Amino acid sequence: MDELARTIWEISHAAYTDDAPWTAEQFASDMKLAHSHYFVEKTETVAFLGFHQVCDEIEITNIATKIKGRGYGTQLLERLLDYAKVHQIATIFLEVRASNHAARLFYEKFGFLEIGRRKNYYQHPQEDAVLMSLKVGKADE
Known part of the structure; x- marks a missing residue:
């Protein structure tokens, strides 16, 4: 397995109080996708x-x-927002546990604004996901 994928999983595992949402194998697989990107804080490798x-x-x-x-x-x-402006991104989406x-x-x-919910999206414990979005580009795009 890729060392970077393992490091990212370790950060994820340490950061989430419930359970890391992805396995190291899922991170490694995701990193191989052409449309998948990661920013990693390199000084101490403590964030991604x-x-x-x-x-x-x-x-x-x-x-x-x-x-x-x-x-x-x-x-x-902030780095992602800079990237989004340079690459003319219109909208950024995410989902987060309702209790977070x-x-x-x-x-x-x-x-970011709440735009919807996904009922019982998360497991361990089961919980809704709050969908959020941020318009980065012009509103008419």
Whole structure:
């Protein structure tokens, strides 16, 4: 297995209080997809942001930090927003556990809005997913 995929899984496993949403094998498989991208905080390898880009849309698949409160998540999301502007992305989407109020507030700070829910989307424990989006490009695009 790819060392980077294993490292990203370790960050994810440390960051999520329930259970890491993806296995190391799923990360390795996802990294092979042409439309899949990852930003990794390289100084200490303590944070990552994974996303899929299809045409002018991005879906954040994962964002996690081993160490909270140091701004790594903010840095990675700002990096993604810069990337989105350069690559003329219209909208960024994500989903988050309904009970993850800290994450939802974090995304709202960047302008993400709730656009829907997926009933019982998450397992261990079973829970709804809140769908959020952020318009990056012009509203008429």
